[in-house]
Amino acid sequence: MANVLELSKINKIYGEKIKTQVLFDVDLGFEESSFNSIIGASGSGKSTLMNIMGTLDKPTSGDVLIDGRSTKDMSANQLSAFRNETIGFIFQFHYLLPEFSVIDNILIPYEIKHGKVNAQALKRANDLIEIVGLTKVRKNKATDISGGQQQRAAIARALINSPRIILGDEPTGNLDSETTENVYNMLRDINNEFKSTFIVITHDKRIAEKADRIIEIKDGKISMDIRS
C-alpha cells in the first residue's frame, strides 16, 4: 500500500546557543488506513516527532511528505489549509475552545475550511456526536463536561473534515483505564469505518499492542518497529 505520510531524514535540534539534538535522521512511512502507535520514554522525542508530522513544527533538516507532496517549501497559508483538510489533531489536553459549545467546537475545522456551516455539516457533526456518545451534552459549554467527554469531543472535532490522517498525542493521557479503553475502541472503530490513518502516541503498552504497528523511539531514534 502507498504511504500517506512519509518522514525523510528528519533531524531536530532545539536551541540557538546550547544545541540539543532531539531527533536523529528519522525515516518513517505510514500506510494508508493503518493504525499506528508510537511509544517511548519521556523526553525521547515523541511529541517533537508528531508535531513535525503534523506540520506544526519544522524539522531542522529533512522533509515531511504527505501523499507524496513535500511540505518543505509550502507557505504558512498553504500549510494551514493543508492541515485543515488532511490532518486531524487530538491533543493530550483536549484543547477545546472554552468559549464555544461542544457542537460549535466540533464544527470549527469545517468552518475554517468552508467559511460557514450548512445543514449537511450540521448533520455530520450530530452523527459524530452520536458516535462519540455526546448527544446529551452537545449544547453544553466545552468547560461544562467531564474530561473524558472533552476528549471524545476533541475526537469528533478531529474527524469532522474526514481527514486522511489523525494524529493523537497521548489522547487518553489523563483518563482512567476504563475510559481509555473505550476511547481506543472508538478510535479503532472509526479507523475501520472511515479508513483514516491513525498515528497515536501512548504510554500505555496494552493500548499500543492493539495497533497494527508499534514504533518505539529511544533518544531520538527509532529503536523498534513491529507490525502485527
Added chain:
Amino acid sequence: MRLAFKIAKQFLKNNKGQTVLILLGITIGISVQIFIGSLIDGLQLSLVDKTIGSSSHITISPSGRDNFFEDKDDIYSMLRADTRFTQVSSSFDAAGFLLYDEETYSLLSRGFDFQDANGIYKFDERIIEGRLPNGEREVALGIGLVDELGLNIGDELDFIIPEIALENVTLVGVFDLRIASLNRSWMITEISSAQKLFQREGQISSIETQVENVFDADIIAEDLSMSLSNSLQVDNWKAQNEELLSGLTGQSASSYMIQVFVLLAVLLGISSVLAISVVQKSRQLGILKAMGIKNKTASQIFLFQGLILGIFGGILGTGLGIGLTYIFSVFVTNPDGTPLVPFYLDYGFVAFSVAIAIIAAMVAAFIPARKSSKLNPIEVIRNG
C-alpha cells in the same frame, strides 16, 4: 471572515469584565469628545451670534468719498435671488443733529424698509415703547437718549439736516438694541421719509445683508465685489472682527488638542486591554491555528473585536455625550435662566466622532491582531 467574526463575538461575550471595561473607555472618551466639541461649537456660535447675529454680514456701500448711490443695476433684487443670502436690506443713512433744550445731539439717521431690516436688526422685537415709524417724519430713538433727555412718545422734536434745514419729526417709538452706543446715537425712520428729509430721493447709502454660512462671508464678499462696479465697495464682518476670529481659532485649536489627547488615551487603553486578551487567548489561537485557521483570519478576530467595541462604544459614547451636552445647557445657566452655552449639535461632528471611535478601536486592535497573526501554534501545543 464569518468565522473570525463569530470567534470575536464569542471572545467578547466570554470576557464580560474586559469587554465592559473597554466599552466604558470608548464610551467615556467619545462622550468627552462630543461634549467638549459641542460645547465649544455652541459657545462659538453663540459668541458669533451675539456679535453679528443682529448686524450686517456683508455690506455694499459707495467707495471713495460718496456717501450715497442709486441702485441702478438693482443689486438689491440680485442679492434677494441669491440663495447664499438670508437677509437683504437697503438703507439710507445720514448724520444730523437733534436740537433739544438749546443743546445739539449728534445722531445717525438710519432709514430702513422695516420689512427687510427687521430680518437683520429685529427692530420689531427691540421696540420697547410705542411702535416702529411708518410714516413721514416719524422716528424712533434709542432708550439711552430717550432716558437722558426725558422724552415721551408723541414728542415733536427738532432735527437739523446739515446744510439744508431744520425739520420737525415726531417720536413714535423707543428701541433698545442692547448696545449702549447705538441706543444713544441712532435714529431710525422709514427709508422714504429719510430720503425726503435729506432731499435725496431714489438714493441709498448701503445694502446690508446676512448670509447663510457666516464663516464664508469673506469668500462671498470677494465674489460679490468682482461682479460689482468699482464705485461700490464690499465689506464683510470677518475683516472687521479679526480679534474675535483669532480668539475663536485659538479656542478651536485648544478644543482639538483636548480631543486628540482624549482619543490617544482611549486608543492606548483599548490596545493594552486587547493586547492582554491576545495573551489570554493564546491557547485558543494556538489550537485554532493547529486546526488550520489562516494567520489572516486569526488577526481578523482582533480587528473584529475592535470593530464591535468601536461601534458599540461609539453609539454609547454619542448617547452619553449628547446627554451631557444637553444637561449642561439645561442646568448651567446665566442669572436670567438662559443657558450659558446653548445646546448645539453638529450632526456631521457626531458622525465624525463615531467614525473616529470605530477607527481608533480598529487601530488599537491592530497591534494585538498582528501579535495574533504571528503566534506560533507549536508554542501553545508544546507548553500545554
